[in-house]
Amino acid sequence: MKAMSPLEELRHSCSHILATAILRLYPDTQLDIGPPTENGFYYDVDLEKKLDASDLEAIEAEMKKVIKENQKFERIECSREEAITKIKSIGQERYKLGRLADIPEGEPISFYQNGEFIDLCAGSHVGYTKKVKAFKLLSIAGAYHRGDENNKQLQRIYGTAFGSKEELEVYLERLEQARARDHRKLGRELKLFHIDEAVGSGMVLWTPNGAIIRQELQSFIAEELRMADYEQVFTPHIGKLGLYRTSGHFPYYKESQFPPIVEPGTVEHLAESGCSCGELSNQLDSGEIDGYLLKPMNCPMHIKIFDSQPHSYRDLPVRLAEFGTVYRWEQSGELNGMTRVRGFTQDDAHIFCTEEQVGQEIQGCLDLVKLVFNTLGMQDYRVRIGLRDPDSSKYVGDAAKWDKAEAALREAAQTLEVQFVEEPGEAAFYGPKIDFVVKDVIGREWQLGTVQVDYNLPERFKLSYIGADNEKHRPVMIHRAPFGSMERFCGVLIEHFAGNFPTWLAPEQVRILPMNDDLVPQAREIEKLLKAAKIRVTVDAVADKLGAKIRKTHLDKVPHMLVLGKREAEEGKVQVKSRANPSLEGVKTPAEFMSELLQTIADKTLPESESAEAGS
RNA sequence: GCCGAAGUAGCUCAGCUGGUAGAGCAAUUCAUUCGUAAUGAAUAGGUCGUCGGUUCGAAUCCGAUCUUCGGCUCCA
Structure with a gap:
């Protein structure tokens, strides 16, 4: 077993603290396993009561008590026979005996004890429970024992822990920010795709x-x-079922396919002869009836x-x-x-x-x-x-x-x-x-x-x-x-x-922002010029203030905007503002901007800035 | 498919222990013509996912069902 990092050790200890608290609140609980994970830890537990969010709060409160008691984590090594006796004596035989059996012959067998709680565990752990300075229980989920869906489904409690409150907060903050760039959220906001109940689940x-x-x-x-x-x-x-019998798809991956499509009249014909659905299915399997497969x-x-x-x-x-x-x-x-x-x-x-x-x-x-x-x-x-x-x-x-x-x-x-x-x-x-x-x-x-x-x-x-x-x-x-x-x-x-696509991919590549109504005709001229070069461009001709137009362009994640005010118009120029490629910024003629932009598109230039910044 | 949670206006959400719905943003209209991330006002918009039940009365309670979310399992 490879050594745990200090953070993994901390989280692993926190999962023991979780188990300690659960046993105090629900003494009938049977424990399975509670390892650290990439971002935290979990413990799989088997108990009658279905836990909900309010139970998590109660468990957290109990965990805080355990931490406050500053219990010492102690390693106890023993023989296999002693381990069996110990597991039975603490009443955790339902899963722990199986876990014990997993430990290969010759490997050391150890328990860890903190306060009244003893758990079969290879370790390692922090010294005392007070080392866990910041933790949070995050969610409850079903999880099959040993990941096998034929086994009983246990309740998995997920949590995370850090060495300090600040680190925990930074992590939770990061989690929040990550959700802002979720493609389901951005897909709706930027109108990229839609999934409609009426069409069907999983149909984009x-x-x-x-x-x-x-x-x-x-x-x-x-x-x-x-x-x-x-x-x-x-x-x-679609293609004939026989094709997929030959390839092996139909027998081998039948459960992952839409059911076969049969020829018109087949179902009615079979129904008249008193054929059941089961028989239909069998006849499709055997090839007596040939259908089509999506x-x-x-x-x-x-x-x-x-x-x-x-x-x-x-x-x-x-x-x-x-x-x-x-x-x-x-x-x-x-x-x-x-x-x-x-x-x-x-x-x-x-x-x-x-x-x-x-x-x-x-x-x-x-x-x-x-x-x-x-x-x-x-x-x-x-x-x-x-x-x-x-x-x-x-x-x-x-x-x-x-x-x-x-x-x-x-x-x-x-x-x-x-x-x-x-x-x-x-x-x-x-x-x-x-x-x-x-x-x-x-x-x-x-x-x-x-x-x-x-x-x-x-x-x-x-x-x-x-x-x-x-x-x-x-x-x-x-x-x-x-x-x-x-x-x-x-x-x-x-x-x-995060929705900030490079120019070659952006649905709208350029937005022209005329400062007032008088400048709209000129903006339309520039639009025409860019469109002729196959650039995806629009004009924001709404009677908003410039600040509002800029804000909207940012929210729509348009990579480039051209501000057209009186000052620029008099010189026959535009002011380029670019989220994606700040090096294009400056006051220049539309033709100049266009040739630079076309180069950016042709080169598939990536956004220069770290565009991880998500939303407002 | 399994465990848990959730579905209220286009979006984000409020609506306590049952008395037939409300905000902000978006939309529309009017006014404003404005210099770098939100101009103001008015208007419109919902059979509260769907179906059934309890009740004088259901967004609210119960049941079923669909969908979504987080896991588990699966994943050609």
Whole structure:
């Protein structure tokens, strides 16, 4: 067990103080575990009473008493037999005996005691409870014992603790500020997207402003793909069920899909012959009835495009790209703004290549992902290699193919010049993958860019090409999506920029603020000039004072504004004020500003200032 | 899907123990023509998520349901 940092130690101790208080208030409680986390700690408890916010207050009050008593934390080491006796004597056998059994033979077994409270615990802890100078209980949530949904759901109490009150306040303040850049809040305020009950949960409606951002991102990637020798394709939103039986989607990921669509008359016909819904379902499973599936992935259709013609090794790699919209039945509790939805568009592509080309092609994909992240100034990501979980049966294909694919990915990742971690169980059902993972404003991780190596689907679809030896060979597939999905990527991007987009992405790039009505015609002339250069520009012709117009432009997060007053007008100039690129500021002619701005757009220049500042 | 919380005007929210709704901002209209983050006044806007129940009477109490939020599980 690795050593705890002083802060982790403090928080871990605070979770013991929490448990101490809970046992005082609810002596029947059975405790599970209470570790420190990245931003605080929690304790999982099993008690009859459903805790609510007012109970948290009472528990906090009791915790303060425990701290005031300044109890000493003492380590008690003992043998396994003694530990069993001790756990029984304190009446905590329901979970603690299982936790004790987890400790490998030969490892030391220890308890920690503070006051009347004793807990099986490896440590470490602060010396005395008074060391915990500042803490706060934050929320209650359900959490399955050992994270297994077949187990009982316990009540998890989350809290955080710091060495001083000031640090706690700074943390709570930061939390508050982070929420101000939440993409769901900014999405509404800046009119970027809308989710409507009447359309359905997890279905994103891209409103005009958001659509501009998406369009710009798509144009950007499409241009890069052209240069990297990808070919554009289009495919429909549904396909025959049989296609997905072949790919493995239908049997293997049935629970994550919308149910099949059957042909007109099928249901009525079956009903007449007295067929039950269960039988219908069985017949769909067995293939007696063929329906259609809303596509959960684009790959089977791209495979069919590849397979529509014979291929020579000279043709490879074939790279087929599509902004393909897919639909997945995500659990209702998982839906989240734009970052977890039921219908989304991937910037998808599938590369069909020879085994020798795999390394180089993965490299090309990783370069593309890195280019995307660099262009947008997203440096705060981690790289994960998702491997199969050896104990699970949810994967297609044999072990040898998986080993080959995993080795290819690992090798490519090593040349990436970023640190990566390998995580078993994170693979796709047809192959391992390299994922680029970022955090949202409240610390949740989301997978964006992904590169996946697949030896299995070519096998299932019996793909082939003719090699130099005039024999048939099996190509290897690479699935890749630098953004992941447009929805999730934009959600994360909104938070990354706190709504202050670089000029090339901003829905409104320039706003002209004429000082009074007389100057509106002149403002319209400038607007016309900029519009002719495809700049997204508006004129604020409302009879407000300048201060009000400036304020509104700031709140709308428009990157550049042109103030047009009498002074400027007489010289044929405008005053440039720029949130995004202060270096553009100054009094200059519209033509001068325009050429500088066009350069900024062409270069995809990032905002110069740290635009983390959120809202008013 | 599970645990918990919440749904009142476009947005943010108030409405105590039941007597059929209110503020600020936004919107609209009028006046103001103004020099760097809010000019003033007036007007309009809600079957209180939905359905059902209790009651003389429900935003308020009860039940169901939908949606959202925080977790858990899941995640191709």
